[in-house]
Amino acid sequence: MTVTDQLAGLLRRSAAATAGVPVTDPRAAVAHDVGVLRAETRLDGVTVSGLVYDVTTGLVHPAARQEERTRG
Structure with missing residues (x-):
């Protein structure tokens, strides 16, 4: 069973x-999920960003920059 099948x-x-x-x-x-959230109009004014935790190093890396959702 693949990861996609499990998901x-x-x-x-x-x-x-x-x-x-x-x-x-x-x-x-994470970048995909952040993009979905940023596209959601019900989240106008909400800041959305994304981080990835590296289980090997214990470090956290930005995957999507912080950005406030605003009406376009």
């Missing part, structure tokens, strides 16, 4: 529906 099972969606989600690349996955 599909957890989300109760088809593997095809989760195929575009970058689950094997933590930085890309």
Whole structure:
């Protein structure tokens, strides 16, 4: 079973529906999620950023810069 298949099972969606989600690349996955949140108009005025925790080094790395969601 692939990571995508496991994610599909957890989300109760088809593997095809989760195929575009970058689950094997933590930085890309966080950047994707931040982009989804920033696009949500109900979050106007909310600051959204993304961090990735490296379990090997114990360091935290920015994956998406802090940005306030504003009306465009």
